[in-house]
Amino acid sequence: MIPKLEQTFRWFGPSDPVSLLAIAQTGATGIVNALHHIPCGEIWGVDEILERKEIINKAGFSWSVVESVNVHESIKMGTAARDHYISNYIETLTNLSAAGIYTVCYNFMPVLDWTRTHLDFRLPNNASALRYHAPALAAFDLYILQRDDAFKEFSPAQQLAAKTYLDTLKDTEKQLLTNTILAGLPGTDEVFTINEFKIYLEKYATVNEQKLKENLRYFLKAVIPYAEKLGIKMCIHPDDPPFAILGLPRVVKCEEDLVEVVNMCHSVSNGITLCTGSLGANKINDIPGIINRLGAHIHFLHLRNVCREPDGSFYEAEHLSGDTDMFAVMKAVVDEQLRREKAGRSDLAIPMRPDHGHKILDDYNYQTYPGYSVTGRLKGLAELRGLELGIRRMLNN
Incomplete structure (x- = not known):
């Protein structure tokens, strides 16, 4: 066998x-x-x-x-x-x-x-899962990172969903989203800053x-x-x-x-x-x-x-x-x-x-x-x- x-x-x-x-x-x-x-x-x-x-x-x-x-x-x-x-x-x-x-x-x-946008997504049984939420990623790219070409890459519907999502966030939640997306390699606590990431x-x-x-x-x-x-x-x-x-x-x-x-x-x-x-x-x-x-x-x-x-x-x-x-x-x-x-x-x-x-x-x-x-x-x-x-x-x- x-x-x-x-x-x-x-x-x-x-x-x-x-x-x-x-x-x-x-x-x-x-x-x-x-x-x-x-x-x-x-x-x-x-x-x-x-x-x-x-x-x-x-x-x-x-x-x-x-x-x-x-x-x-x-x-x-x-x-x-x-x-x-x-x-x-x-x-x-x-x-x-x-x-x-x-x-x-x-x-x-x-x-x-x-890359994930959420590290504590709660399921119906209260278990915590990792999540990639497309509107959250778009909100970060368009309005927090403000990448030059981002608006060319997202459709009007995606831009609207991103802005709608962004408007629900407090400043602390925006920072948490940023830190989650810009986390470095597994096994490290490294998180890129916005400026460091823009250099890359x-x-x-x-x-x-x-x-x-x-x-x-x-x-x-x-x-x-x-x-x-x-x-x-x-x-x-x-x-x-x-x-x-x-x-x-x-x-x-x-x-x-x-x-x-x-x-x-x-x-x-x-x-x-x-x-x-x-x-x-x-x-x-x-x-x-x-x-x-x-x-x-x-x-x-x-x-x-x-x-x-x-x-x-x-x-x-x-x-x-x-x-x-x-x-x-x-x-x-x-x-x-x-x-x-x-x-x-x-x-x-x-x-x-x-x-x-x-x-x-x-x-x-x-x-x-x-x-x-x-x-x-x-x-x-x-x-x-x-x-x-x-x-x-x-x-x-």
């Missing part, structure tokens, strides 16, 4: 309010981690990697996936400094390989990582979608050959949300983009992080179909669900509800494992983690990173574990 998916849990390091001892009670066996204290673009030293690995191992886990070795903005913008940061990136991969860590998740989203927008003024794709291709052509020699599997994370926002381009939005990324540099080391939440925010994405067609390139799974709204808004749903058919997703993943077994591949136990859990029950007593409460993710992992078991039993009958 093929092995189960490797059940993992994201941990943000020793400062994370969610301890490894707590994670041990979820049933996860692998940890998804990164050295968040090292600034983006700097080399991760072997000693620091091994120190973190020892902490994880002593708690009874394996360090299964690095999420993320972040890509420096110079690489995304294609500046003269990019070769320096690519060299640093390769050195970090070399050190991770020396430490026995071989799966690296990364993304190529300009400036901001995943100026730097990206000449980087359209095609140019960003060219810069991604340049990065992959430089890094993937080394990753392959080191035995490291790189897996790109889709854009979140999977469409352009705030004048910044997106290049990993859909199946067509994923195919293009895979074809930029043919190698087992050039792969995909399949995130059902990021892709699921756009109804055009047939996620089970993507797994069936591109499953051979999937090295890591983020499993979560979203409820979409007609205006482009969405919120994080329970893992087995929402607009993504998680049964069909899990069935496609198990089918991919069967294909790999038939092909003689050894990477059958694909690492999987529950992503962006709700805040429920005791979670309200802890100031965790948004989306990374322990009980909400434990619930999601338990649901996914049961779903996987049910599908395997069904296929064996």
